[in-house]
Amino acid sequence: MSTALKHTPLHPVHIEFGAKMVDFGGWDMPVAYGSQLEEHHAVRQDAGMFDVSHMLNIDVNGPDAEVFLKRLLANDVSKLAVPGKALYSCMLNPEGGVIDDLIVYFFSSDQWRVVVNAGTADKDLAWMQHVAQADGFDVVLTPRRDLAMVAVQGPNARSKLWETRPGWEAETHALPVFTGAFVDDDTLVARTGYTGEDGFEVVLPATQVEAFWRDLAANGVRACGLGARDTLRLEAGMNLYGQEMDESVNPLVSGLAWTISLKDTERAFIGREALEAAAADRTLVGVKLLERGVMRGHMKVRTGQGEGELTSGSMSPTMGVSIGMARVPKGAQPGDPIQVEIRGKWLPAEVVKMPFVRNGKIIA
Incomplete structure (x- = not known):
């Protein structure tokens, strides 16, 4: 018996826009809206947008949030001191295999957010809860399925976003790369992406994402599917979970040694012993x-x-x-x-x- 595919809040809009839909990690997602080639070039030359609401934002809050993340992740979150700053890291199993690659945001010592991949989200959350319980960390993990996520990418992406939402420019114009800022209570605009181009990833309430998507489209931002996203990330030399790495492969043989922090010899992150013993x-x-x-x-x-x-x-x-x-x-x-x-x-x-x-x- 087949399991019904999950839908993002933008699913009806994708159908309306004429997208070809495919099963991606259990989600019914657009692979292209017409020409995948044109979508790719739109991002390289102008501005394109992707529905990435299938990815999961997980809030990590509580007195032990930082020490929990230092134990959980191969990269060291203590590098993050400026609110909104983000870090790319792998989350490893005890054997050093990659459970997932993810982005973690620092807001304060007891407030963080982790953004995980769609196909591994349930597994990731279960693992995080297991580690929290097994080691007795005082943290609360909150999966935010009330949020949607749109990536706006390309050389004109930032200017077109500001034209679409002029009130956001003051908070985001000077944002450094790999940093986010809240432009509203639950709307985070981060200067991150997966295409090798400049732009933003916008996390906002699911109830607001359809209007946001339509406004961007009306302002000349092209709707793009997973097909263009894959060729863009490959040209940018960015790994894809399940292809460049998985639970059977460690970061040292996946071009991800730069994401492992061994500087703090006292930080016993999960998988550290296996990595230190591994022959790369x-x-x-x-x-x-x-x-x-x-x-x-x-x-x-x-x-x-x-x-x-x-x-x-x-x-x-x-x-x-x-x-x-x-x-x-x-x-x-x-x-x-x-x-x-x-x-x-x-x-x-x-x-x-x-x-x-x-x-x-x-x-x-």
Whole structure:
């Protein structure tokens, strides 16, 4: 018996806008509203918006909130001292595998927010509650399904948001990257994203999101689906949970060593012992195909150091060639020739430094 798909508050609007809907982690989500290619280019060249309300905001409040998060996450939340500042981190199991990658916001010592992925949200919340109970932390975890979330991304995203909601500009104009500000009691505007472009992610009451979406559309912000979101994040060299990492893979072999903080030798975060004992004999690299073809996840890769596997792959709309990420034996360097097996043939490719594209410019 199949389980009914979940709907975000914008679901009726997606249908009205003519979106092609797909099952994404148990949610009925738009993959595209027409041309995925045009949606991708809209974000690189102008401004696009994504419904990311399927992701879950979890408020973490209480006297032990900070010490709880220091135990829970591989990155160290004590780095956060300015209200609204955010941090990217992995949440690990005791074996060092990635339960999820997430963003945590600091508001005060006893008020924080964690934003987790849609497909892992229930698992994440159960794990967080287990850790809180097992270690006796005085915290309250509140999943905020009363909130919706819209990402507005692209070189003109910020100006178009301010044109749409002029009252928000004063609070958000000077926001540094990876920082959020409340423009209303329950509306958080954060300078974050998943596309390699500037812009905002806006968390607001679900009751207000439809009007917000329609107003942005009327102001020339293009509705974009998950298809464009995936090619944009791949060009930006950003990991996707379930492809670049999961519970069987640690951050050291997922290009995420920079998200692990070992500076505080007394901070016994979950998974630390396993990471310190792990041999990081593999690494994640960018790959660019040198012949016609399209790389996809799980294709085999040959390097001078041995075999590996693509974790993600697609045609890059910005570059006009196929790009991907691959987990390969350590030692592979940008510029190294490699081969990718596509339909039984080994095609030439090269290792490239990520990101491939940033702020509309080809880097790789």
